[in-house]
Amino acid sequence: xxxxxxxxxxxxxxxxxxxxxxxxxxxxxxxxxxxxxxxxxxxxxxxxxxxxxxxxxxxxxxxxxxxxxxxxxxxxxxxxxxxxxxxxxxxxxxxxxxxxxxxxxxxxxxxxxxxxxxxxxxxxxxxxxxxxxxxxxxxxxxxxxxxxxxxxxxxxxxxxxxxxxxxxxxxxxxxxxxxxxxxxxxxxxxxxxxxxxxxxxxxxxxxxxxxxxxxxxxxxxx
Amino acid sequence: xxxxxxxxxxxxxxxxxxxxxxxxxxxxxxxxxxxxxxxxxxxxxxxxxxxxxxxxxxxxxxxxxxxxxxxxxxxxxxxxxxxxxxxxxxxxxxxxxxxxxxxxxxxxxxxxxxxxxxxxxxxxxxxxxxxxxxxxxxxxxxxxxxxxxxxxxxxxxxxxxxxxxxxxxxxxxxxxxxxxxxxxxxxxxxxxxxxxxxxxxxxxxxxxxxxxxxxxxxxxxx
Amino acid sequence: xxxxxxxxxxxxxxxxxxxxxxxxxxxxxxxxxxxxxxxxxxxxxxxxxxxxxxxxxxxxxxxxxxxxxxxxxxxxxxxxxxxxxxxxxxxxxxxxxxxxxxxxxxxxxxxxxxxxxxxxxxxxxxxxxxxxxxxxxxxxxxxxxxxxxxxxxxxxxxxxxxxxxxxxxxxxxxxxxxxxxxxxxxxxxxxxxxxxxxxxxxxxxxxxxxxxxxxxxxxxxx
Amino acid sequence: xxxxxxxxxxxxxxxxxxxxxxxxxxxxxxxxxxxxxxxxxxxxxxxxxxxxxxxxxxxxxxxxxxxxxxxxxxxxxxxxxxxxxxxxxxxxxxxxxxxxxxxxxxxxxxxxxxxxxxxxxxxxxxxxxxxxxxxxxxxxxxxxxxxxxxxxxxxxxxxxxxxxxxxxxxxxxxxxxxxxxxxxxxxxxxxxxxxxxxxxxxxxxxxxxxxxxxxxxxxxxx
Numbered sequence: 001x002x003x004x005x006x007x008x009x010x011x012x013x014x015x016x017x018x019x020x021x022x023x024x025x026x027x028x029x030x031x032x033x034x035x036x037x038x039x040x041x042x043x044x045x046x047x048x049x050x051x052x053x054x055x056x057x058x059x060x061x062x063x064x065x066x067x068x069x070x071x072x073x074x075x076x077x078x079x080x081x082x083x084x085x086x087x088x089x090x091x092x093x094x095x096x097x098x099x100x101x102x103x104x105x106x107x108x109x110x111x112x113x114x115x116x117x118x119x120x121x122x123x124x125x126x127x128x129x130x131x132x133x134x135x136x137x138x139x140x141x142x143x144x145x146x147x148x149x150x151x152x153x154x155x156x157x158x159x160x161x162x163x164x165x166x167x168x169x170x171x172x173x174x175x176x177x178x179x180x181x182x183x184x185x186x187x188x189x190x191x192x193x194x195x196x197x198x199x200x201x202x203x204x205x206x207x208x209x210x211x212x213x214x215x216x217x218x219x220x221x222x
Numbered sequence: 223x224x225x226x227x228x229x230x231x232x233x234x235x236x237x238x239x240x241x242x243x244x245x246x247x248x249x250x251x252x253x254x255x256x257x258x259x260x261x262x263x264x265x266x267x268x269x270x271x272x273x274x275x276x277x278x279x280x281x282x283x284x285x286x287x288x289x290x291x292x293x294x295x296x297x298x299x300x301x302x303x304x305x306x307x308x309x310x311x312x313x314x315x316x317x318x319x320x321x322x323x324x325x326x327x328x329x330x331x332x333x334x335x336x337x338x339x340x341x342x343x344x345x346x347x348x349x350x351x352x353x354x355x356x357x358x359x360x361x362x363x364x365x366x367x368x369x370x371x372x373x374x375x376x377x378x379x380x381x382x383x384x385x386x387x388x389x390x391x392x393x394x395x396x397x398x399x400x401x402x403x404x405x406x407x408x409x410x411x412x413x414x415x416x417x418x419x420x421x422x423x424x425x426x427x428x429x430x431x432x433x434x435x436x437x438x439x440x441x442x443x444x
Numbered sequence: 445x446x447x448x449x450x451x452x453x454x455x456x457x458x459x460x461x462x463x464x465x466x467x468x469x470x471x472x473x474x475x476x477x478x479x480x481x482x483x484x485x486x487x488x489x490x491x492x493x494x495x496x497x498x499x500x501x502x503x504x505x506x507x508x509x510x511x512x513x514x515x516x517x518x519x520x521x522x523x524x525x526x527x528x529x530x531x532x533x534x535x536x537x538x539x540x541x542x543x544x545x546x547x548x549x550x551x552x553x554x555x556x557x558x559x560x561x562x563x564x565x566x567x568x569x570x571x572x573x574x575x576x577x578x579x580x581x582x583x584x585x586x587x588x589x590x591x592x593x594x595x596x597x598x599x600x601x602x603x604x605x606x607x608x609x610x611x612x613x614x615x616x617x618x619x620x621x622x623x624x625x626x627x628x629x630x631x632x633x634x635x636x637x638x639x640x641x642x643x644x645x646x647x648x649x650x651x652x653x654x655x656x657x658x659x660x661x662x663x664x665x666x
Numbered sequence: 667x668x669x670x671x672x673x674x675x676x677x678x679x680x681x682x683x684x685x686x687x688x689x690x691x692x693x694x695x696x697x698x699x700x701x702x703x704x705x706x707x708x709x710x711x712x713x714x715x716x717x718x719x720x721x722x723x724x725x726x727x728x729x730x731x732x733x734x735x736x737x738x739x740x741x742x743x744x745x746x747x748x749x750x751x752x753x754x755x756x757x758x759x760x761x762x763x764x765x766x767x768x769x770x771x772x773x774x775x776x777x778x779x780x781x782x783x784x785x786x787x788x789x790x791x792x793x794x795x796x797x798x799x800x801x802x803x804x805x806x807x808x809x810x811x812x813x814x815x816x817x818x819x820x821x822x823x824x825x826x827x828x829x830x831x832x833x834x835x836x837x838x839x840x841x842x843x844x845x846x847x848x849x850x851x852x853x854x855x856x857x858x859x860x861x862x863x864x865x866x867x868x869x870x871x872x873x874x875x876x877x878x879x880x881x882x883x884x885x886x887x888x
Binding site: 064081082099 | 278286325405
């Protein structure tokens, strides 16, 4: 399933992309070698991440220029806050951690840095500045899920993998990719790489990708 | 159905409340005397209003302090942009006006003043500043719908009336009232009227109510 | 003194520009026929306008991409809040109205609509969306001041006229024009009219100009 | 010179305060043991920090409720962007680093985390949420400067020390402390510690203080 031409161009120009999508944490999910404690630590941080990431998608609703942009962003907020997050709540509940505890998780600096950077991308710029900062997480997880589903050698983290490899999540990635393509062409025209803004959008995407690497590093360091 | 103690206190202290909820436009909906042209003009402006009002509810998601506040605000955005607005789209479609035309409606000053005031209440203050500016529209329409359903003498605008009198819409009003009560007590404590902020929250609610009156006035002046 | 090529293009494509810059209120300033009561009413509303307009310029500081953009926007905030506003405070003081009273002036809808629209232009878009909404007031007053200084037939409102005709204020207009030209070329390239965003920037400028006309209308209706 | 009762209460309840104000980096400034390379690395990061910190102060202007709050916040933006930053530009210029290079410094994660956290405190809350996140840097540097001026054993970093120990900078700290006291009592009343918001304001101050510790750690790790 295609994630759109803009996302593909941004990803291909981002040196840290493999460091993110093939990180040791990701490999540990695929071969089951990731310690359970690290996984739970990651899930708790990722719960807090999703709270603030949902806020950033809600910000996108406030910055949309068309009804379609608004509807897609609003649908993503709902998907994040009512569905994706359910995996975290369910898995942590099994481990005896309730949602109130999750919400009160002390946010690690690597976590805080990432979501606040994304929010500021939205506040300081327009919708496509925000989308460039949102893209690495949303679509990167789709790429990781698909890769792990095809290559995993252990079922220890099968629930996590199937969440992001699922048709439903892949559709979110596809829709977000299409939203980005539309929003970019609506603002930068048919040859977006020729726009003076292309470089800074690419830089936003690259910074968010580096912050993803930092997030996995943190995951391995409970 | 109760709309909560905070809303009740704000409404009861707002002199313009009856001018809003018993406006000539409202009476014209109830007795069918409102000219069809004025109704369609109002619906087109109200469509644009709902677009920006949804943006303001999305802003509320970014300003929530608890998961419950976030979920309720996110649900409201979805309700507005995918459900309430359907009445406008359907009614206008019957009159030969498609959604693209609706979206391109030139915004009247009375309309623009209202939604941008609400958005700025959110940007300049915290969640309860925003909720005080959002409340008159959401819950006021619930009050108007209930009143008209019980007192209408014509079925000309029965679709409009039943939308806002419906159990579904009343539940939205009830939930928003509860959201406001919770958000206020979480920030101002158990005796919110003793807070130095009460006066300015009350003033926000009153200003938004006056802007509602201006909106109905505009509705009668196609 | 040139106000820049972008401003000139926006102004020349705005049908309401003469309705704004040659408004009956402006003519009344030039020939002294404007009633004193209307002038004081206008000054009080304009004081409140400048408060919110300064907030919009402060928002521009948060949305700048270069140090030069930041410095110019920060300097403008200071100029507005500490200098331009002094005319209002001084003139009103002579008429027995102190600053606390000015600050507590009840904002008219025409006033509120304008500043909140400008603030939302900034929050929903990027720096140039905001600048397109800020330009008609800042530079339009420069144009009006210059025109009245050359054509006035009365000295009744000479203080007002000389404030906006002064070299100091003209420099502000020139600097803001240069800021706009730079910010636009930095984001849209060397042929900004070819950008898909040009049309919406032009529309923002036109809407703000219409809101200026509404502000003068309000000025004549104390 | 007093920095106000609110600041004092927040500082005294923040366990990480000594880790910030007596950090090894600070000691290295006082006894001259800090390597020049680390100092220049810090100055470059701090230049970028001040850019985003100025944006946060500009955001405060947009969230003020009184003219005094606005004027003080606007004055601080100007002070930061035109004066405090001059130390960085001058010192770096002597070391052959021009401002364009400074502006292009790649922002370290510890740096980015801090400023974006402060900006989000402002966007998600009201003025006092923002001030609680701004206070540790502004006033903490005043405390550090005063302490080092009285206790330094080397003149290697005398320029840095005298910048923050200067009467001019101490006045900024005093004014900001008074701004905080006023803004807090205006919103929370005469017994702010009894407000349900006190705990979260305290937590904001504590988080910003921890991010200061992270910033010094980064300074020692060029």
